[in-house]
Amino acid sequence: MTFPATAADLTWMNLALKEARRGVGLTSPNPPVGAVIVADEQIIGQGYHRAAGEPHAEIEALADARAGQDARRLRGATIYVTLEPCSTTGRTPPCTEAILQAGIRRVVYGTVDPNPAHQGGADAFFSRHGIHVTSGVLRQDCERLIRPFAKWITTGLPYVIAKAGQSLDGRITRPSSESQWITSAAARAHGRRLRQRVDAILVGAETIRQDDPQLTIRDSALSAGKEQPWRIILTRSGELPEQARVFTDEYRDRTVVLRGMEFRDVLRELGQRGILTVLIEGGGIMLGQAFHAREVDEAHWYIAPRFCGGGRPSLAGLPLPASVEMDEVQILPMGDNVLISGRPVWPTPENVTAAAPEKVP
Amino acid sequence: MTFPATAADLTWMNLALKEARRGVGLTSPNPPVGAVIVADEQIIGQGYHRAAGEPHAEIEALADARAGQDARRLRGATIYVTLEPCSTTGRTPPCTEAILQAGIRRVVYGTVDPNPAHQGGADAFFSRHGIHVTSGVLRQDCERLIRPFAKWITTGLPYVIAKAGQSLDGRITRPSSESQWITSAAARAHGRRLRQRVDAILVGAETIRQDDPQLTIRDSALSAGKEQPWRIILTRSGELPEQARVFTDEYRDRTVVLRGMEFRDVLRELGQRGILTVLIEGGGIMLGQAFHAREVDEAHWYIAPRFCGGGRPSLAGLPLPASVEMDEVQILPMGDNVLISGRPVWPTPENVTAAAPEKVP
Numbered sequence: 001m002t003f004p005a006t007a008a009d010l011t012w013m014n015l016a017l018k019e020a021r022r023g024v025g026l027t028s029p030n031p032p033v034g035a036v037i038v039a040d041e042q043i044i045g046q047g048y049h050r051a052a053g054e055p056h057a058e059i060e061a062l063a064d065a066r067a068g069q070d071a072r073r074l075r076g077a078t079i080y081v082t083l084e085p086c087s088t089t090g091r092t093p094p095c096t097e098a099i100l101q102a103g104i105r106r107v108v109y110g111t112v113d114p115n116p117a118h119q120g121g122a123d124a125f126f127s128r129h130g131i132h133v134t135s136g137v138l139r140q141d142c143e144r145l146i147r148p149f150a151k152w153i154t155t156g157l158p159y160v161i162a163k164a165g166q167s168l169d170g171r172i173t174r175p176s177s178e179s180q181w182i183t184s185a186a187a188r189a190h191g192r193r194l195r196q197r198v199d200a201i202l203v204g205a206e207t208i209r210q211d212d213p214q215l216t217i218r219d220s221a222l223s224a225g226k227e228q229p230w231r232i233i234l235t236r237s238g239e240l241p242e243q244a245r246v247f248t249d250e251y252r253d254r255t256v257v258l259r260g261m262e263f264r265d266v267l268r269e270l271g272q273r274g275i276l277t278v279l280i281e282g283g284g285i286m287l288g289q290a291f292h293a294r295e296v297d298e299a300h301w302y303i304a305p306r307f308c309g310g311g312r313p314s315l316a317g318l319p320l321p322a323s324v325e326m327d328e329v330q331i332l333p334m335g336d337n338v339l340i341s342g343r344p345v346w347p348t349p350e351n352v353t354a355a356a357p358e359k360v361p
Numbered sequence: 362m363t364f365p366a367t368a369a370d371l372t373w374m375n376l377a378l379k380e381a382r383r384g385v386g387l388t389s390p391n392p393p394v395g396a397v398i399v400a401d402e403q404i405i406g407q408g409y410h411r412a413a414g415e416p417h418a419e420i421e422a423l424a425d426a427r428a429g430q431d432a433r434r435l436r437g438a439t440i441y442v443t444l445e446p447c448s449t450t451g452r453t454p455p456c457t458e459a460i461l462q463a464g465i466r467r468v469v470y471g472t473v474d475p476n477p478a479h480q481g482g483a484d485a486f487f488s489r490h491g492i493h494v495t496s497g498v499l500r501q502d503c504e505r506l507i508r509p510f511a512k513w514i515t516t517g518l519p520y521v522i523a524k525a526g527q528s529l530d531g532r533i534t535r536p537s538s539e540s541q542w543i544t545s546a547a548a549r550a551h552g553r554r555l556r557q558r559v560d561a562i563l564v565g566a567e568t569i570r571q572d573d574p575q576l577t578i579r580d581s582a583l584s585a586g587k588e589q590p591w592r593i594i595l596t597r598s599g600e601l602p603e604q605a606r607v608f609t610d611e612y613r614d615r616t617v618v619l620r621g622m623e624f625r626d627v628l629r630e631l632g633q634r635g636i637l638t639v640l641i642e643g644g645g646i647m648l649g650q651a652f653h654a655r656e657v658d659e660a661h662w663y664i665a666p667r668f669c670g671g672g673r674p675s676l677a678g679l680p681l682p683a684s685v686e687m688d689e690v691q692i693l694p695m696g697d698n699v700l701i702s703g704r705p706v707w708p709t710p711e712n713v714t715a716a717a718p719e720k721v722p
Binding site for chain 1: 527530532536538652660662664669672674675676679681683685686687692697701703
């Protein structure tokens with residue numbers, strides 16, 4: 001049976017979302033999920049999925065309730081979960097069963113399982129056992145949280161985040177006699193935080209040759225519980241400097257070189273290895289390939305108030321056949337730099353802005 | 362004699378600034394100036410310089426006081442002027458003399474005359490006649506207001522404002538099958554307002570050929586009292602479409618074609634004709650030339666959340682020898698577009714950021 005959501009449901013689901021976010025970047029190839037158990041308008045248990053192979057969020061929340069000697073209050077309680085509870089046996093037994101066994105009376109979840117084979121399984125199970133179900137509570141937020149998983153489970157390809165730091169005139173390199181940095185230290189630090197969300201960082205060989213980046217998560221507060229993301233170097237020639245940091249530092253076993261592969265094949269390869277999220281950190285040719293393949297799910301463009309007037313633009317290589325707009329655009333000034341981020345909308349014959357009938361510049 | 366400023370001086374000078382701003386874009390080759398006359402902590406007269414050949418702001422304010430039957434209160438009053446009053450006879454008699462004749466007891470002004478030949482003349486005159494002088498009140502604001510005049514009077518060259526509307530990846534053209542517009546209607550309307558401040562608009566021939574722009578001030582509220590700025594077309598080949606709007610519309614007598622001239626020679630030519638302020642509206646080659654000549658005083662970059670991935674960048678042509686930073690940077694989000702503006706800081710051996718000793722991307 002399906003029941004409508006109450007105002008209180010929003011409050012508890014927001015807390016479940018907060019739990020879920022603690023797992024972002026840590027759970028691949030599973031999605032981040034959070035759960036909160038409520039009895040008599042009090043939280044009696046909460047938890048999130050910490051890593052693949054570890055208990056699901058629902059099990060964590062049930063264990064939390066039991067550890068707090070609230071086990072008897074589980075009977076008749078409501079569980080809030082950001083994602084439809086699993087109803088099949090994976091690495092762990094189905095959560096639907098555990099919820100039933102605990103005596104939970106009502107299940108509220110945010111979004112359905114994006115895996116078409118599992119979708120709706122929980123509703124059928126709970127319906128058979130007389131447990132009330134409310135779904136779609138804060139669905140947009142819950143969906144946003146598992147976008148990488150949803151893409152991967154339905155296409156086999158990881159979710160792609162593209163990042164660039166550029167001058168006002170769109171260049172990503174400065175004249176050779178100058179510092180390699182274009183954006184401010186604050187903007188660069190902000191950009192590095194994207195690494196926390198991903199399983200792999202993808203760069204072109206030229207970025208290794210020119211910038212010799214580390215591509216590591218250096219903020220220990222962020223990296224707690226997080227493995228160093230794979231560092232994937234794409235190269236056509238195979239010529240890479242042996243002494244580059246990515247080949248010599250303490251994480252050198254997390255560096256992989258892929259040679260002569262098309263961009264989409266790279267994604268397929270990474271997807272097969274359970275990588276849900278990839279961050280492209282340059283250079284322009286690499287970013288251009290990703291846009292050509294129409295495989296950018298999020299773009300984060302850091303812009304500094306500086307003109308380079310030469311050097312490679314942030315999207316280089318072949319011109320795009322049509323320009324790409326963005327939605328969910330956010331503009332975040334940081335000092336005199338600014339971050340513009342959003343989600344590319346891939347042009348179709350329908351959504352390309354028609355040539356303006358009147359031209360009044 | 363020079364006296365320190367009081368808190369009240371700031372208030373009155375702010376009003377004088379407000380008056381002065383009414384003349385921005387209208388006074389070339391004179392600077393915009395505002396004046397307020399105060400007696401017993403009350404404004405008895407105010408005015409601004411409306412156009413070259415018209416009375417100066419001080420004379421307008423004196424006339425205003427007299428018109429309001431406050432003539433007798435002028436004796437012993439204080440006059441606030443954004444710019445040092447003129448002490449020489451130009452098209453009009455010196456304001457210093459008029460101030461003395463009116464019986465003004467104290468003169469407060471914002472900034473000195475940028476013309477080295479006239480600078481300080483007022484102080485000497487007033488000192489001789491026992492009139493108290495306070496200078497430098499809100500000096501920065503007063504200086505900012507007359508930057509175009511200050512540049513022109515000291516170098517003979519007009520003040521150059523550069524404007525571009527570009528994609529996130531720094532391109533100013535879209536694929537040919539699409540609308541010519543890159544930025545939003547709101548951003549374009551905002552950008553057009555810059556035309557109100559200038560005496561001339563400069564574009565390259567390619568902009569005329571590709572976009573056929575009008576380059577007019579279309580907002581009648583803005584254009585009141587403002588002549589259509591000159592439309593200067595720079596061309597190497599001389600090949601321009603005869604039917605272009607700038608050659609056929611009602612302002613066709615305000616269009617000038619300059620052929621095969623270097624950028625700095627163009628500025629010199631315009632300066633000689635009493636043009637204080639020029640707005641460059643593209644394209645990339647034209648903007649590139651201006652940056653190469655180090656003759657951009659203000660830059661206004663409108664950025665849309667769109668990737669074009671091809672086409673000309675906003676600064677094109679030869680690479681710049683060194684990257685150019687900006688100060689006085691302002692970031693103004695407008696919907697999902699953003700305006701980044703500032704004043705270029707031309708690199709010198711001293712202020713170029715040294716290559717970073719540590720490279721930790």
